Amino acid sequence: MRILHFSDTQLGFNDLDITDETGINQREADFYDAFTQVIDAILETKPDYVIHTGDLFHRPHPSNRAISFCLTQLKRLSVAQIPTIIIAGNHSTPRTRSASPILAALRTLDHIYPVFEERYEKVVFDDITFHCIPHINDEAANFAAIEECEASVDEDKRNIMMLHCSVGAQFMMEEYGERVYPREKEDLFEKMDYVALGHWHGFGSVGKHPNVYYAGSSERTSSADARNDKGYALITLGESLEVTFHPITLRPxxxxxxxxxxxxxxxxxxxxxxxxxxxxxxxxxxxxxxxxxxxxxxxxxxxxxxxxxxxxxxxxxxxxxxxxxxxxxxxxxxxxxxxxxxxxxxxxxxxxxxxxxxxxxxxxxxxxxxxxxxxx
Incomplete structure (x- = not known):
């Protein structure tokens, strides 16, 4: 079984007072190009499942252009009938419950499974269960979601956990509402075949957990990120776990x-x-x-x-x-x-x-x- 994991695509991000030949902010266009490259790779690789671990958009209320672009690209996966699970990150979660989550729009697409309602949800297939904990603004509710996930592990199937938070460190990026995964709940990782993380923008495994990985972002949001390659992770679940990183092409x-x-x-x-x-x-x-x-x-x-x-x-x-x-x-x-x-x-x-x-x-x-x- 193969799963393609990508994250933190930050669609709608723009920076610098520079536009491309079509009049779009050049950095915004760069983020669209990076996203398109990953979608192209998915259609070429044809994994069994695709997972996106948060911050699909840069803001909870993205522009019409960002929304239209996203729906057009995800429609390609929908037509190809590739099951795609997407959880909300802190960038794409409204700060109040009175605001409508943008990821709700993805429910209009077949084979696309958005999880954004600030609670634990599982997406179940015949051979695998995806345990999804999207960004949750309330800390107590976030802890309760982890406990519900803990009680929902399916021993007869593959189990994939999806999170958008900081794991293995007690420091954060100083962004609104972000979470540090509680250390006392890290034993739950051992019950999972793979733990897919979003939030940190570099690809890599986490500490002592050989099955816990950040996919990293698909584009660079600052000069501090200049040395990191961007792309996606391809996970193979066989007798053992195999995780490989596949870079995409960005501007130098x-x-x-x-x-x-x-x-x-x-x-x-x-x-x-x-x-x-x-x-x-x-x-x-x-x-x-x-x-x-x-x-x-x-x-x-x-x-x-x-x-x-x-x-x-x-x-x-x-x-x-x-x-x-x-x-x-x-x-x-x-x-x-x-x-x-x-x-x-x-x-x-x-x-x-x-x-x-x-x-x-x-x-x-x-x-x-x-x-x-x-x-x-």
Whole structure:
């Protein structure tokens, strides 16, 4: 039995003030292209089942274009009669029950099984049961859903658990309503043939659990994600579990770091580094470190961008010498103070876990600041 697992497609995401030849935001179009590539792969691979573990859309109220695109692509799976189970993530779940969940529209398609009603549901077939826990805003209700799932394991069939949350770590991404799976309930994973996760955007297994995997996102939502391949996971359930990752093709994305103290000419260094990379239509993140204030004055943002004339976008951050740290709030894209500070933390943190923990606290502080100012 083969199952194709993908997640966090974030349809409707847009970024940068750049449009394509049809007038659509270029990054929004990139996300549509990534989704289409996965649907193409499904139709070519012809798995027995397809699962999507949340954040199908970027927002709970996506644009008409995002909805129309999604329905058109999923209709291809419906026509091919490939059973497809989709759970809601925190991005596509309304914050109040009075709002209509967008995933309800998917019920109009045959062989597409959306799960979005903030409770445990199972989707049952002759040979397999999918135990679905979509995003649930209420923490107590989320825990109750896990307990209901625990009592519903079918010992006579294959069992697949689908979740959209953080597993194996007590830190989060500081997004509305997100969940950390309770450690005391991780024994439930052992009763499953496979546990499919959404929320974190990188593919990989989770800790000590050999059958628990994130599929990762289908596109990059930030420059911090530049090094990660995107695609889908193909799961084979035989005598043993086999999980393989299959990347799709995205526009190039690179991160460059230049030490101003070691470069005689920063622009020559940038051009030299760029010559070894595929920068045609690329997303570039350039960090210039160890700058003095006087050096910074002589380095125009436009000149930095000019080193990569064929790139789609060049995002630049300046990191000043410690003695001049008070000047280190400048960004080529006029990034917010929170974004700048987050980038600083990422550079200074010794591990990804330390960065996530510290950034979580910073995000909380900025949220409180915004709340106070909005109420003022």
């Amino acid at each position: 994305s690179h991160r460059l770091r230049i030490d101003a103290g070691e470069s005689a000419d920063i622009f020559d260094t940038l051009r030299s580094r760029g010559a070894s990379l595929d920068v045609e239509g690329a997303l570039l993140s350039v960090t210039i470190e160890n700058l003095s204030a006087t050096q910074s004055i002589d380095i125009a943002n436009r000149d930095i961008e000019g080193c990569f004339p064929t790139a789609l976008n060049v995002q630049v951050q300046r990191k000043f010498r410690r003695s001049e740290a008070s000047a280190a709030t400048e960004s080529v894209n006029a990034a917010s103070l929170q974004e700048y500070f987050g980038a600083f933390l990422e550079e200074q943190s010794s591990t990804p876990e330390e960065f996530t923990r510290l950034n979580s606290k910073v995000s909380t502080l900025f949220a409180r600041y915004d709340e106070v100012n909005n109420d003022a």
